[in-house]
Amino acid sequence: MDHAFVNWAEIDLDAIAFNVQAIRRQVGPGVEIMPAVKGNAYGHGAAPVSKAALQAGATRLAVHRAIEGGELRQAGIDAPVLVMGYTPPDGAPYIAQHDLTASLMTLEFAQALSAAVGAVGRTLPVHIKVDTGMSRYGLMPDEVLEFARALVKLPNLQLEGLFTHFATADSLDLTHVRRQLAVFNEVLSALHAAGIEIPLPHASNSAAIMRLPEARFKAVRPGIAFYGMPPSDDWTPTFEIHPALTLKSRVCRVRRLPVGAGVSYGRTFVTQRETVAALVPVGYGDGFHRILSNKAQVLIRGKRAPLIGRVCMDQFVVDATEIPGVELNDEVVLVGRQGSEQISAEEVARLAGTINYEVTTSLLPRVARLYLRGGKVVETTAIGE
Numbered sequence: 001m002d003h004a005f006v007n008w009a010e011i012d013l014d015a016i017a018f019n020v021q022a023i024r025r026q027v028g029p030g031v032e033i034m035p036a037v038k039g040n041a042y043g044h045g046a047a048p049v050s051k052a053a054l055q056a057g058a059t060r061l062a063v064h065r066a067i068e069g070g071e072l073r074q075a076g077i078d079a080p081v082l083v084m085g086y087t088p089p090d091g092a093p094y095i096a097q098h099d100l101t102a103s104l105m106t107l108e109f110a111q112a113l114s115a116a117v118g119a120v121g122r123t124l125p126v127h128i129k130v131d132t133g134m135s136r137y138g139l140m141p142d143e144v145l146e147f148a149r150a151l152v153k154l155p156n157l158q159l160e161g162l163f164t165h166f167a168t169a170d171s172l173d174l175t176h177v178r179r180q181l182a183v184f185n186e187v188l189s190a191l192h193a194a195g196i197e198i199p200l201p202h203a204s205n206s207a208a209i210m211r212l213p214e215a216r217f218k219a220v221r222p223g224i225a226f227y228g229m230p231p232s233d234d235w236t237p238t239f240e241i242h243p244a245l246t247l248k249s250r251v252c253r254v255r256r257l258p259v260g261a262g263v264s265y266g267r268t269f270v271t272q273r274e275t276v277a278a279l280v281p282v283g284y285g286d287g288f289h290r291i292l293s294n295k296a297q298v299l300i301r302g303k304r305a306p307l308i309g310r311v312c313m314d315q316f317v318v319d320a321t322e323i324p325g326v327e328l329n330d331e332v333v334l335v336g337r338q339g340s341e342q343i344s345a346e347e348v349a350r351l352a353g354t355i356n357y358e359v360t361t362s363l364l365p366r367v368a369r370l371y372l373r374g375g376k377v378v379e380t381t382a383i384g385e
């Protein structure tokens with residue numbers, strides 16, 4: 001690696017393409033793939049990952065907030081971008097200017113958007129979010145018809161989508177998801193009966209793509225599987241996916257500690273033997289959670305080394321006594337593969353008491369992102385570059 005970074009995430013764009021193609025095989029040709037690239041593409045980097053996804057056969061993108069859509073436009077992406085979350089009425093001009101697809105919930109916003117879209121001289125597609133059992137964002141099922149009737153009368157807007165989100169598609173018990181699906185179908189039927197056709201209904205996240213073929217409708221919204229991570233610890237993905245992200249660093253100090261040496265803040269670890277301590281320049285200021293103190297492991301020279309003492313903002317120490325020849329600048333893998341060993345985001349998540357989603361999404365801008373094709377770096381995004 002000819003760069004000066006002390007830590008970085010390598011994002012394998014071939015894995016992203018592989019996952020899009022795997023999802024395509026699963027859903028068949030008639031269903032649009034709209035990856036969820038919110039949260040900086042679950043920490044992978046929104047623009048490069050979105051471009052790779054579109055090249056591999058995705059046709060749309062989904063973000064949570066309007067500013068995330070604006071970032072994609074700034075990066076030159078012109079595919080349809082759905083803003084799945086709330087936009088306040090004064091955000092309507094931003095949606096119009098950036099040609100984004102808003103998720104509507106209030107008539108006030110719809111009117112503001114209709115006017116803003118008129119002002120820039122175009123029409124915009126819009127989607128309605130319906131809450132079928134997540135108790136989060138969206139209209140209640142019995143509110144949709146009246147809202148849609150009012151919406152279709154507004155100029156400059158075209159009602160394109162109706163969507164919902166499943167609360168338990170990753171659980172072993174799919175009863176609740178089936179109930180949500182039934183409610184969603186009822187809402188679609190009521191709209192149809194009223195003469196309102198929805199060209200693009202969509203519902204499925206990764207877990208539903210894998211397990212509920214009847215919920216595919218006209219588009220799917222894969223997130224976690226698109227990045228190559230399993231949606232649940234309770235069952236195995238129903239098709240092969242490849243993790244795209246590897247989190248790396250390098251050893252920045254090696255020293256021999258005597259018995260009885262306290263390591264890091266609070267001396268929560270005290271050496272019981274003479275210990276080869278290797279310092280790793282990754283901390284919670286990079287998004288590596290402090291709760292991993294005294295718990296996580298890293299890979300150096302293809303072997304596991306346990307973290308000793310507390311994770312600080314910028315660094316932590318590992319016990320490298322069992323790693324012969326460990327030296328300054330050795331590559332450290334925190335998430336991913338090195339030799340025949342692997343540390344998955346799921347393993348780190350279990351130790352941190354969270355889910356794989358949070359492990360990658362937590363990675364902060366200070367961690368450089370290196371994008372790989374055919375094993376070679378094709379793009380880098382880093383502070384100060």
Ligand SMILES: Cc1ncc(COP(=O)(O)O)c(C=O)c1O
Binds near residue numbers: 164205206231
């Ligand atoms: C509305 C919506 N759709 C799709 C997704 C993608 O879900 P997953 O990452 O489980 O595939 C999310 C993510 O939380 C979401 O909030």
